[in-house]
Amino acid sequence: MVDSxxxxxIARIENLIYFFRGQKVMLDSDLAELYEVETxxxxxxxRRNIGRFPEDFMFQLLEEEWEFLISQIxxxxxxxxxxxxxxxxxxxxxxxxxxxxxxxERAVKVNIEIMRAFVRLRMLIASHAELAKRLTELExxxxxxxxxxxxxxxxxxxxxxxxxxxxxFRTSNK
Numbered sequence: 001m002v003d004s005x006x007x008x009x010i011a012r013i014e015n016l017i018y019f020f021r022g023q024k025v026m027l028d029s030d031l032a033e034l035y036e037v038e039t040x041x042x043x044x045x046x047r048r049n050i051g052r053f054p055e056d057f058m059f060q061l062l063e064e065e066w067e068f069l070i071s072q073i074x075x076x077x078x079x080x081x082x083x084x085x086x087x088x089x090x091x092x093x094x095x096x097x098x099x100x101x102x103x104x105e106r107a108v109k110v111n112i113e114i115m116r117a118f119v120r121l122r123m124l125i126a127s128h129a130e131l132a133k134r135l136t137e138l139e140x141x142x143x144x145x146x147x148x149x150x151x152x153x154x155x156x157x158x159x160x161x162x163x164x165x166x167x168x169f170r171t172s173n174k
Contacts, residue, residue, distance in 0.1 A: 007109050008034055013117040018089070020065060024121060025089035026114070034110045035102060042102070043088065049101045057094035061086045092118045 016030040032039040046053055066086045090098065099111040
């Protein structure tokens with residue numbers, strides 16, 4: 001059963017999930033804000049437990065990824081009071097691991113909500129895949145008379161990664 005007194009809304013969390021290197025991730029600064037700690041405190045806890053955060057749990061953005069992020073979500077640049085270092089991002093597994101290094105009750109509750117948001121996104125992506133499969137089956141069943149309709153529906157339900165508006169953004173795999 002979902003708690004009716006959420007600390008942070010799932011919709012807000014979903015807006016903080018980005019796509020980098022083919023993975024759904026969250027920025028260290030966004031996580032710190034959700035946990036109500038300074039980014040430095042969050043990263044210090046991570047550094048003290050670095051063995052729990054392999055590269056598939058957490059990685060630092062490349063310079064070009066960081067520049068792209070700055071241009072997309074209007075983060076101030078170094079010379080204008082912004083961050084001096086490229087951010088670290090955490091995958092779903094990395095976020096789950098954070099609850100073991102951050103001992104606060106809020107961190108545990110926020111992590112539960114973040115996990116729910118990741119699950120919801122996975123379900124949404126899966127439902128799009130299932131809908132596309134069923135549409136293909138219908139298209140085969142009926143001849144070309146409904147081709148325009150099928151194409152219009154296909155455009156509306158394109159899967160992320162196929163020239164469609166996505167949550168977050170994608171950079172080149174490096």
